[in-house]
Amino acid sequence: MTGLTSLHTPRGTDPLALLGPLAAALDGGPAVVASPDPELLATVTALAERTGVPDGTAAIVSTSGSTGAPKHTLLPAAALHASADATRAVLGGSGQWLLALPGHYVAGLQVLSRSILDGTRPVVVPDDAPFDGTAFRAAVDRMDGSGLDGARRYASMVPAQLALLIDGAPGRPVDDAERAANAAALGALDAILLGGARADAALLRRVRDTGARVITTYGMSETCGGCVYDGVALAGVRVDLADGVIRLGGPVVAGGYLGDPVRTAAAFTERDGTRWFTTSDTGTLTDGVLTVTGRADDxxxxxxxxxxxxxxxxxxxxxxxxxxxxxxxxxxxxxxxxxxxxxxxxxxxxxxxxxxxxxxxxxxxxxxxxxxxxxxxxxxxxxxxxxxxxxxxxxxxxxxxxxxxxxxxxx
The missing domain is CATH 3.30.300.30 (ANL, C-terminal domain)
Known part of the structure; x- marks a missing residue:
């Protein structure tokens, strides 16, 4: 069993404080768990002390609870390495990342993990105020390639952020000049990974029409975040359907849920040497392209x-x-x-x-x-x-x- 480093990250905390502990965890050190919620940290710590954290675990990510009680997902270092390698291959090489999402959730954690494994330092969009175009553009302007030849620049975002930049939001309108400035900042990025929620097709068209390279991603904490890009599985990832329900397999699949063997057994399986996770989503698979059609329980x-x-x-x-x-x-x-x-x-x-x-x-x-x-x-x-x-x-x-x-x- 491995140790555990617990980090309290209330709003306004510098998320780059996670870089050191996470780098150690990716290199075989104690696993990392971070949260702005001290009660959740106490729960995870107590579970870890009672059941132990499996060797090789680099991080524990608590799911958002969007569909029920949070689960504490065990992310092996090997899975995070495999995810970073496959993402790098799709995007065209190493790059500097923009961190616009909380570092204690899987999308933000992956920005930190990829940065560590690429040898770059991410640039943070501060979370001490609501996300807006001014903060986003300033963060993009601060990206300098982090010493890499070619200076590729990437971001991981959610649809609500893109909508705010292009369409504005109630109480935060976007005029033509700001929309153009935001579009230019989006276009300055070599790729934007978009996930976390269903993306409206019309919004995608509007953003892509500005010249921005937006890649829709599908995945969850149990697969180290997105592992299907624009409907196509990353290298090493397998997709199949069981009665219309999506299953994802390969080296990016998590180790299970901390202290919850029942739900682990229900969701994770081993088949022909491949670890699989059964999602709660339905979909279709046509010529290797996955289309998510809804939730199995919807x-x-x-x-x-x-x-x-x-x-x-x-x-x-x-x-x-x-x-x-x-x-x-x-x-x-x-x-x-x-x-x-x-x-x-x-x-x-x-x-x-x-x-x-x-x-x-x-x-x-x-x-x-x-x-x-x-x-x-x-x-x-x-x-x-x-x-x-x-x-x-x-x-x-x-x-x-x-x-x-x-x-x-x-x-």
């Missing part, structure tokens, strides 16, 4: 009529005035489930319901509907599913229009 059955919550959300997002949508099924004593939706944008509840009725039929219109300026977000840039489900569950009126409270770190 089918809503209302009175025998079934619909994918993801498909319904995408339909709502087609309506002008809608930026984002989250859809879920809530218990109903008559119909089994009823459709509930949280919509971000300027469209009215009446317009949303009318559009869904016209496209999919009146039975699939949201019976509980909340329209706000923005979806509640986690620090990772993912929609806070559990928070929205709780608030939709307690809704007492069929439609409310309010301003959504902001996440602890806006992105």
């Amino acid at each position: 089918v809503i059955n209302t009175g025998g009529l079934k619909v994918s919550a993801t498909v319904l959300a995408q339909t709502i997002e087609e309506l002008p005035g809608v930026r984002d949508a989250f859809v879920t099924g809530l218990p109903d004593p008559v119909w089994g489930q009823q459709v509930a939706a949280w919509v971000a944008g300027s469209a009215t509840p009446e317009a949303v319901r009318a559009y869904v009725a016209g496209r999919l039929g009146a039975r699939l219109t949201p019976k509980i509907l909340r329209v706000t300026d923005a979806l509640p977000m986690l620090q990772t840039g993912k929609p806070d599913r559990q928070r929205m489900i709780r608030q939709l569950t307690t809704a007492t009126t069929p439609a409310t229009t309010t301003t959504a409270p902001r996440a602890g770190q806006e992105a």
